[in-house]
Amino acid sequence: MPVADNLTIDDIKDFQPQKVNKKKTVYVRHQGMTKNNSPTIKTKGLRIKELFKLNSDEFKKKEESRVGGRIKKISFINELLIEFSKKNKKIPSKFHYDLKGSKYFEKITTTKEYYVTRIEKEILKKIAHQINLIFHNNLTFIEFGSGSAEKISILLNDQVKFYVPLDISFDFINKSSKQLFKSFPKLKILPTYCDYTKFIRLPKNISKTKVGFFLGSSIGNFYNKKEKEFLKNAKKTLGNNSFLFVGVDLIKETKILEKAYNDPGGFAARFNLNLINRINNELKTKLKIRDFKYISHFNKKINAVEGFLLSMKNQELFINKKKIFIKKGEKIQTEISNKFTLTSFKKLASSSGWKVKKYWFDKKKFYTIFLLYAK
Known part of the structure; x- marks a missing residue:
């Protein structure tokens, strides 16, 4: 070992x-x-x-992480208070991924309707055959929102000496790191529990050539167009002359998109309703899942699939001693999945300090993986 x-x-x-x-x-x-x-x-x-x-x-x-040289809390409760104090309530999508939520998401990825994971794996297999030509030896892979590490394992080879998974779910990152180690016993794995959307100080003695990954179309999961902020932070985290693979979901037929994010088996609904369980666990509240309904639709004005928890009755809860009211019929946004064109993502990457080196499609051109280079 x-x-x-x-x-x-x-x-x-x-x-x-x-x-x-x-x-x-x-x-x-x-x-x-x-x-x-x-x-x-x-x-x-x-x-x-x-x-x-x-x-x-x-x-x-x-539950703290060193961000930008200072200690900053990753607090579900604090962010929830901020978002629930606004007129249009939201729960940041990163908080879906506690251990239970991560398991629900793994179920979603196996459904026929959710094409993203299936297509992305196919593209990654193509990239795996070319990776020796793209990079030299002695690589460090850094994965933002690593999850199960199933996708990254497709690309791992003897060139990769270090793997640094970054994830907000402590339990899940610990479990997936142990599983990955069994398959790649020579790989030095340094799991980091953190808010990976911010600037993160990476371990010092990893190899100089850093290759980042932000897969699963997660670049589309930011509210208020904050994906640019993430890309800038990722560049700062990885440093100059680094690389970043980004999975990008492209605009397509509305019917296909809406089925992908609200599957007939109800896994997407359970994934989002699990946030009520998390609120109850962390705030010691007694909200009931049956008092909420998951709904979603594709918003053509902003090219995004939006998901909400619809309150079926008047409700209240306390967050840090502040009483919060949720009215009957009120929608709490729990999900956003922005979709891109090739042109719109290239502009986003360029404005964030990255240069597009290459990109790969699937046959139907539903999905793209971009390889970016830090200018």
Whole structure:
């Protein structure tokens, strides 16, 4: 089993005691922990398996990430208060992906109607045959919103020395990292629990050639056109002369889009209604799923599929001691999936500091994966 040679304590992800042997206890620190809390030992010789055997209860109490050189909370509750205090209530799409939500999404990706995952995997297999020609050896793959890591495994080969998955779901990133390690025991995996939409300080001793991935058409999941902000942050995270693969869903027939985001099996509905479970768990409220209904449609004015939870009755809840009212018939937006043309995405990439190097289609031209280069 490989070891994490030359990685310092600042490169590792959690703060907890790890039993290396009977005589010695070693501590490792998550990026979100302050330097005051972390010893300055080196981790040379620690097994990769030991690096991501994380203590979720301890970590969830902290729930912080180092963003832009400072400590910033990733707080579902705080963001919910901000969004629920507005006239048009929203829940940021990144909060869908707790452990249960991530499992529901995995179910969605297996449905006939949800073409994105199926087509994207086909394109990635094409890219896998060309990756040796595109890049040299000694690569670091960084995946924004890594999820199950199933897609990235299609591209992994001996050229890739480090894999840094970034995800907002602590439980899911821990589980998927362990599973990936079983398939790629020589790969050095450094899972990072963080808000990957912001600037993230990457581990210091990874290889210089950084290749980022933002797949699953997630670039379309930002409200208020904030995808440009993400791309700028991703460039800052990866650095100059880095690369970024981005999965982009193209505008197509309305019927196809609406079925993809509201499947007959009801997985999309459960995925969105799970947010009520999360609110109850984190705020200790007693909202009932049966008092909400999931609805979605394609908004042609903004070229986006929008999803909402429709309140079936007058309701109220407290967020940080503030009473929030939800009226009967009120819609809480839980999902947005912006669709692009080739031209519109090229303009977005260019205005965010990236140069389009190449892109790949499927046969029907439903979907594209772009390869961007940091100018």
